[in-house]
Amino acid sequence: MANKIIDLRSDTVTLPTPAMRQAIAEAELGDDVWREDPTVNRLEAVAAGKLGKEAALLTASGTMSNLVALLTHCQRGAEVLLGDEAHIFHYEVAGAAALGGLGLRTISNDSRGRLHPKDVEEAIRLPDIHHPRTGLVCLENTHNRCGGAVLSEADTEAVAQVARRWGIPVHLDGARIFNAAVALGVPVANLACQADSVAFSLCKGLACPVGSLLCGSSEFIGRARKYRKMVGGGMRQAGIIAAAGLVALDTMVDRLQEDHDNAKLLAEGLAGLPPLRLDPASVQSNMVNLEVEGIPAIEFQGRLGQAGVLATYMGGQRLRLVTHYGIERADIEEAAQRIRAVASVSG
Numbered sequence: 489m490a491n492k493i494i495d496l497r498s499d500t501v502t503l504p505t506p507a508m509r510q511a512i513a514e515a516e517l518g519d520d521v522w523r524e525d526p527t528v529n530r531l532e533a534v535a536a537g538k539l540g541k542e543a544a545l546l547t548a549s550g551t552m553s554n555l556v557a558l559l560t561h562c563q564r565g566a567e568v569l570l571g572d573e574a575h576i577f578h579y580e581v582a583g584a585a586a587l588g589g590l591g592l593r594t595i596s597n598d599s600r601g602r603l604h605p606k607d608v609e610e611a612i613r614l615p616d617i618h619h620p621r622t623g624l625v626c627l628e629n630t631h632n633r634c635g636g637a638v639l640s641e642a643d644t645e646a647v648a649q650v651a652r653r654w655g656i657p658v659h660l661d662g663a664r665i666f667n668a669a670v671a672l673g674v675p676v677a678n679l680a681c682q683a684d685s686v687a688f689s690l691c692k693g694l695a696c697p698v699g700s701l702l703c704g705s706s707e708f709i710g711r712a713r714k715y716r717k718m719v720g721g722g723m724r725q726a727g728i729i730a731a732a733g734l735v736a737l738d739t740m741v742d743r744l745q746e747d748h749d750n751a752k753l754l755a756e757g758l759a760g761l762p763p764l765r766l767d768p769a770s771v772q773s774n775m776v777n778l779e780v781e782g783i784p785a786i787e788f789q790g791r792l793g794q795a796g797v798l799a800t801y802m803g804g805q806r807l808r809l810v811t812h813y814g815i816e817r818a819d820i821e822e823a824a825q826r827i828r829a830v831a832s833v834s835g
């Protein structure tokens with residue numbers, strides 16, 4: 489343990505389980521652009537069923553699912569409303585603007601990743617000749633930059649109701665929606681039902697090597713399939729990817745609770761420890777956000793790295809620690825001890 493690197497940068501660093509590797513090796517394959525890959529077809533059906541949607545589309549990444557969703561919902565020149573802390577806004581290379589000709593208009597996220605329905609309503613464009621058309625409202629659950637915050641069914645419904653009243657569709661970036669469902673103890677479909685489309689990731693807490701699913705109505709997914717092809721996402725024997733996804737949906741969802749418990753344990757082990765500021769009560773899923781005081785957060789991140797604990801720099805004075813498959817309780821205890829040691833000489 490003494491020399492082990494404890495990688496808490498992201499749940500994207502997870503490696504596939506032995507069962508996934510076996511399923512990949514044995515997967516039945518075909519050409520998925522022609523819709524002839526039985527493993528992909530099975531995964532898409534299972535994913536749609538779990539999310540309570542009619543259909544699903546396997547894509548290469550969460551970024552691709554979100555981009556394809558935005559392209560499918562909106563015409564060029566439309567405006568997309570989303571939170572100012574949204575992953576789509578911060579980390580998806582402005583693909584919607586560059587490739588789709590879409591404007592991204594931000595609304596304040598509160599600290600729990602929510603959008604206030606009144607703010608959404610006020611940002612919706614009136615049919616004035618000078619204005620772009622509001623084409624879409626996006627939500628995110630769990631909310632990455634808001635420390636893995638979980639949106640409840642009511643949070644999602646409140647915004648969706650406003651959007652529906654104005655005839656505007658809702659897309660949910662649910663990269664970690666299974667974390668949200670496990671945290672709330674509700675079926676994932678309850679968190680998806682208010683959204684017209686939902687993207688979720690296989691390659692984060694569910695530990696697959698690659699892949700994301702975009703879910704929605706059959707009509708929507710039919711059109712999205714064409715946009716996926718347009719952005720180069722038509723993959724051939726993609727059953728190699730889907731095989732791991734099927735194992736993930738079958739065996740990796742319930743264990744997300746362990747990651748949440750570990751995140752809580754880590755936060756409790758670091759509470760009240762200068763130069764760090766964090767509130768363990770704010771930890772709702774598998775992320776711990778740290779506010780560093782007194783020394784530059786990047787410098788503190790470097791010191792943690794030297795002590796064998798890897799964290800992500802989130803801008804400003806913020807660092808992020810993420811728990812995931814492959815990180816055990818003992819790793820968390822060790823990480824907390826190392827972070828405490830670094831903090832004691834940095835305060």
Ligand code: TLP
Pocket residue numbers: 497498499500548549550551552575576579628630631632661663664689691700
């Ligand atoms: N998030 C990654 C990085 O891009 C920051 C991470 O380490 O957390 N939506 C959300 C909410 C995400 O957190 C991510 C990935 C994506 C979409 C994009 O997924 P990928 O990485 O598969 O394109």
